[in-house]
Amino acid sequence: MHASAPPALTNSVDTALRLRARQVIPGGLWGHLNAANLPEGYPQFFARGEGCRVIDVDGREFVDFMCSWGPIVLGHHHPAVEDATRRQAALGDTLNGPAPVLVELAELMVELIPHADWCLFEKNGGDATTAAVTIARAGTGRKKLLVARGSYHGAVPWCTPSLAGVTAEDRAHILHYDYNDIASLEAAVDQAGGDLAGILVTAFRHDMARALEMPAPAFARRMRELCDAADAALILDDVRAGFRLHLGGSWETIGVAPDLAAYSKAIANGYPLGAITGRDRWREAATKIFTTGSFWCEAVPMAAALATITELKRIEGPAVMARMGQRLRDGLGRLAAKHGLAISQSGPPQMPLMLFADDTGFAKGSTFCSAALKAGAYFHPKHNMFLSCAHTEADIDRALDAADEGFAAVARMG
Amino acid sequence: MHASAPPALTNSVDTALRLRARQVIPGGLWGHLNAANLPEGYPQFFARGEGCRVIDVDGREFVDFMCSWGPIVLGHHHPAVEDATRRQAALGDTLNGPAPVLVELAELMVELIPHADWCLFEKNGGDATTAAVTIARAGTGRKKLLVARGSYHGAVPWCTPSLAGVTAEDRAHILHYDYNDIASLEAAVDQAGGDLAGILVTAFRHDMARALEMPAPAFARRMRELCDAADAALILDDVRAGFRLHLGGSWETIGVAPDLAAYSKAIANGYPLGAITGRDRWREAATKIFTTGSFWCEAVPMAAALATITELKRIEGPAVMARMGQRLRDGLGRLAAKHGLAISQSGPPQMPLMLFADDTGFAKGSTFCSAALKAGAYFHPKHNMFLSCAHTEADIDRALDAADEGFAAVARMG
Numbered sequence: 001m002h003a004s005a006p007p008a009l010t011n012s013v014d015t016a017l018r019l020r021a022r023q024v025i026p027g028g029l030w031g032h033l034n035a036a037n038l039p040e041g042y043p044q045f046f047a048r049g050e051g052c053r054v055i056d057v058d059g060r061e062f063v064d065f066m067c068s069w070g071p072i073v074l075g076h077h078h079p080a081v082e083d084a085t086r087r088q089a090a091l092g093d094t095l096n097g098p099a100p101v102l103v104e105l106a107e108l109m110v111e112l113i114p115h116a117d118w119c120l121f122e123k124n125g126g127d128a129t130t131a132a133v134t135i136a137r138a139g140t141g142r143k144k145l146l147v148a149r150g151s152y153h154g155a156v157p158w159c160t161p162s163l164a165g166v167t168a169e170d171r172a173h174i175l176h177y178d179y180n181d182i183a184s185l186e187a188a189v190d191q192a193g194g195d196l197a198g199i200l201v202t203a204f205r206h207d208m209a210r211a212l213e214m215p216a217p218a219f220a221r222r223m224r225e226l227c228d229a230a231d232a233a234l235i236l237d238d239v240r241a242g243f244r245l246h247l248g249g250s251w252e253t254i255g256v257a258p259d260l261a262a263y264s265k266a267i268a269n270g271y272p273l274g275a276i277t278g279r280d281r282w283r284e285a286a287t288k289i290f291t292t293g294s295f296w297c298e299a300v301p302m303a304a305a306l307a308t309i310t311e312l313k314r315i316e317g318p319a320v321m322a323r324m325g326q327r328l329r330d331g332l333g334r335l336a337a338k339h340g341l342a343i344s345q346s347g348p349p350q351m352p353l354m355l356f357a358d359d360t361g362f363a364k365g366s367t368f369c370s371a372a373l374k375a376g377a378y379f380h381p382k383h384n385m386f387l388s389c390a391h392t393e394a395d396i397d398r399a400l401d402a403a404d405e406g407f408a409a410v411a412r413m414g
Numbered sequence: 415m416h417a418s419a420p421p422a423l424t425n426s427v428d429t430a431l432r433l434r435a436r437q438v439i440p441g442g443l444w445g446h447l448n449a450a451n452l453p454e455g456y457p458q459f460f461a462r463g464e465g466c467r468v469i470d471v472d473g474r475e476f477v478d479f480m481c482s483w484g485p486i487v488l489g490h491h492h493p494a495v496e497d498a499t500r501r502q503a504a505l506g507d508t509l510n511g512p513a514p515v516l517v518e519l520a521e522l523m524v525e526l527i528p529h530a531d532w533c534l535f536e537k538n539g540g541d542a543t544t545a546a547v548t549i550a551r552a553g554t555g556r557k558k559l560l561v562a563r564g565s566y567h568g569a570v571p572w573c574t575p576s577l578a579g580v581t582a583e584d585r586a587h588i589l590h591y592d593y594n595d596i597a598s599l600e601a602a603v604d605q606a607g608g609d610l611a612g613i614l615v616t617a618f619r620h621d622m623a624r625a626l627e628m629p630a631p632a633f634a635r636r637m638r639e640l641c642d643a644a645d646a647a648l649i650l651d652d653v654r655a656g657f658r659l660h661l662g663g664s665w666e667t668i669g670v671a672p673d674l675a676a677y678s679k680a681i682a683n684g685y686p687l688g689a690i691t692g693r694d695r696w697r698e699a700a701t702k703i704f705t706t707g708s709f710w711c712e713a714v715p716m717a718a719a720l721a722t723i724t725e726l727k728r729i730e731g732p733a734v735m736a737r738m739g740q741r742l743r744d745g746l747g748r749l750a751a752k753h754g755l756a757i758s759q760s761g762p763p764q765m766p767l768m769l770f771a772d773d774t775g776f777a778k779g780s781t782f783c784s785a786a787l788k789a790g791a792y793f794h795p796k797h798n799m800f801l802s803c804a805h806t807e808a809d810i811d812r813a814l815d816a817a818d819e820g821f822a823a824v825a826r827m828g
Binding site for chain 2: 023025027029048069072093094098106110118124136143156157160161162169172271284287289290291293
């Protein structure tokens, strides 16, 4: 038994489930939700979600700042979303073709998102980024794709962070630039020569384990110019940030329109959906490629998206989340100062990250998170977090009380 | 207006939706559910599904033999599945980690499927085939993948049927053999030399627009031997056939065990889920690759899968579907003979295909399907169809009455 593990956990429901999982699932769990990557004390298995709270299988309740790693934008079990999905589910979900809600949702996307002349739907964020890249290649007849060094665009061979099972050819036409570095972007465009199909860029720099960075307007404008000059596609990967920063697409905040944009995560408040929007220049290419999935026409997630986006518009969701995120940020700043601890806070307030200064191996961040977790707040030490519209001032204040415990634990590290 | 189109349709709800869709969705719809690929009179948009019936947006009801292209295996709104999903949804769906149902479902898969020592879940069939190929490469450190000429394994660049937007490098390590042709398989293995990572094979040959072919046992056994000799992965793509032919995996019918198998479609009666099962030999490789998606730990589709598979076991679903499929096949044979028409019927009875002899451009098949559709049965002229456990003898007989109209229309073609 690990010295720092709370003894009670060895008899926990979570531990028992992890032991069973390890028998039948390689590594206990695949991918980003594997709690083995989290500090001491985090649960792997969840019993319930309600609003901005999650409840683990041992009955511990947390004010949640991961929002299921993005999808939960209105809070679990939001009544407007649940009503819409119940009504659609009573009719049908996966049918021989789409339900009318497909058209309503596509029309809403085109109305809401300035660059969007059309829309396609998928299931995963990686479906959307992969199809967007394929559209860029089909629409230009070219192959090279520029990607920022270290950016995450999905977990399929051309972009997954692990190279296990990936061949060199899967990435043969990927060239790199550095986010917010105009010179490196221009150099990568030069390198692509006459074969530039598109430039892929995340809404802001949200690579794990380093400070978040907003896009510099001059960098974004230069990217637009370079794409225009080459008739290449500027592809905005808005999978993680979409519907939290701006309902017209995250780069509306800096006034730069992409050619194609990929969405998923928050689009349907936790129901599985991805989307691509595009300009008319890319419509024919989007018609020519063959991309599909058995569940891509599912009507229930589309009904959820229609209700989610409508509600986000009505309540001005991005502003709501920005206010609560700012309250959290201000509170964390105050508390860190009270404990004499140096921190940095970065990213948009709706998707914040707090890092400790001089924190080798994230020891301080982990100690902070474990202690805050015990006190009832679910933070993350090195991945951007997420606010939802269900977070109230009282929730933020309760989470700050838990953060106070976290800072105290870090202060005790000496 | 097309001469053979029924005049009423121009004022139909379906037509109005198609016109709106064409404005905001490239080509009106992406992928395999695009009704533009279907004969005259097929609806694009659906209002409802109930049991084995689908109801289009104009209120026309059909006995359905596509089952949403596979997913609907117990019938729409099956009470056991709906109860299970309602209970799970009331707790939570997309959370910060999986719900306990993940472990229960993985344990059921490992118990049910003889070769399965472990299980992973995804969202699409293409997620499962892609991850299986990645596991094969990670587990062998080799690159070459053998694929049957013409087989469908998903709609991502390495395997999608259209080459628009696909680069040569996306398929650099794919080598081809012909299904059921041992000599061609051996030649492809020779071609791979020391670089063979795996052989991918569909449960039976179900390429579109040609007679279906069951796997020859000698062919399957030879594939097993070749993989054993090379320590390469035999990957069974059971996405389309899984849970219809045999609950232990479709090649249990011929007694050949794969190393890895990919499932989706029928696994959760229309809820979105994919899965990979594998032998222990491939467990470490499955742990090393990074594959994930925002909604892959969704609890509701897992609850649906648990209920679906449990019900399929209880009622011996594959046998139920085989009986009803055989009743359809026998009836179609009788009716074709009555009308003096030569047809061929192929595939397993749960996933049948009927083709007309000498049917250039599928003119007869299309005429048959359009006339049967008008009479209330939803068939497909060139893709394998699907039975569900909701089809009763009365449904089959009603569909055969509609088929009688279809054969009469073909007979009138002269």
